[in-house]
Amino acid sequence: MQAGRTGLDGREPGLARRPYTKRDLDMIYRALLEAYGPQQWWPTAAEDGPAQRFEICLGAILTQNTAWRGAAAALANLQGAGATTPEAILDLPEPVLGELLRPSGYFNAKARKVRAFCAAVLDAGGIDALLAGDADEVRARLLALWGVGPETADAMTLYAGRKPTFVVDAYAYRLFERLGRPPGKRDYDTYRLYFLGKLGDDVWTLNQWHALIVRHGQQTCLRTKPQCGACILEPRCEFARGAAASEGE
Numbered sequence: 602m603q604a605g606r607t608g609l610d611g612r613e614p615g616l617a618r619r620p621y622t623k624r625d626l627d628m629i630y631r632a633l634l635e636a637y638g639p640q641q642w643w644p645t646a647a648e649d650g651p652a653q654r655f656e657i658c659l660g661a662i663l664t665q666n667t668a669w670r671g672a673a674a675a676l677a678n679l680q681g682a683g684a685t686t687p688e689a690i691l692d693l694p695e696p697v698l699g700e701l702l703r704p705s706g707y708f709n710a711k712a713r714k715v716r717a718f719c720a721a722v723l724d725a726g727g728i729d730a731l732l733a734g735d736a737d738e739v740r741a742r743l744l745a746l747w748g749v750g751p752e753t754a755d756a757m758t759l760y761a762g763r764k765p766t767f768v769v770d771a772y773a774y775r776l777f778e779r780l781g782r783p784p785g786k787r788d789y790d791t792y793r794l795y796f797l798g799k800l801g802d803d804v805w806t807l808n809q810w811h812a813l814i815v816r817h818g819q820q821t822c823l824r825t826k827p828q829c830g831a832c833i834l835e836p837r838c839e840f841a842r843g844a845a846a847s848e849g850e
């Protein structure tokens with residue numbers, strides 16, 4: 602990997618551990634986009650419309666603490682059972698719903714969360730009513746629901762509601778800590794507010810940022826064996842420099 606390929610070598614004296622500027626983040630974004638291409642999130646069976654928005658929200662719950670593959674299998678089970686609307690899901694006995702959701706893990710808890718979400722959709726007057734308003738309103742409404750934490754609320758707000766917010770996850774913490782320039786402590790709101798402040802409110806860019814960080818974390822910046830030699834960010838990465846230095850000792 603050529604040093605400086607991203608346009609920054611990350612070695613400027615005095616900048617160590619200072620959070621990235623917007624210009625730095627733009628370069629990282631372009632590098633990730635160059636490496637992986639535009640990401641197509643979120644894949645759903647439903648066509649664009651309320652059914653798709655509802656499916657994206659279900660996916661956000663089902664992928665909690667599990668890989669997307671398991672969530673997708675659970676969604677396919679719901680499709681196969683004809684349970685694609687809040688009403689149809691609530692008509693299912695909870696143990697039956699749990700079995701359909703089994704591939705997503707923690708399936709009994711997820712059955713209760715999915716039921717609670719379906720009830721909230723009906724109470725609101727439909728998925729579009731639940732997702733109506735600006736990003737802060739939608740996010741606050743979703744966070745008030747049982748079983749919906751910040752990451753899930755932001756995923757729903759961004760991908761289903763198409764409102765500007767930033768989804769923080771373990772991949773984001775890992776990447777920016779390894780690069781050596783985290784926005785601060787490992788705290789959801791610290792990361793979210795920092796990225797929102799730097800990246801602006803373009804929904805497509807925010808959509809791609811999260812998807813690219815996940816792709817990078819799953820394909821290259823692996824938890825136990827990061828593939829630094831194949832990483833487009835290697836020239837500016839503190840973790841990679843430390844690994845190279847200890848290899849040279």
Ligand code: SF4
Nearest residue numbers: 822829832835838841
């Ligand atoms: S160089 Fe290695 S540790 Fe750094 S971002 Fe890339 S894969 Fe992760």
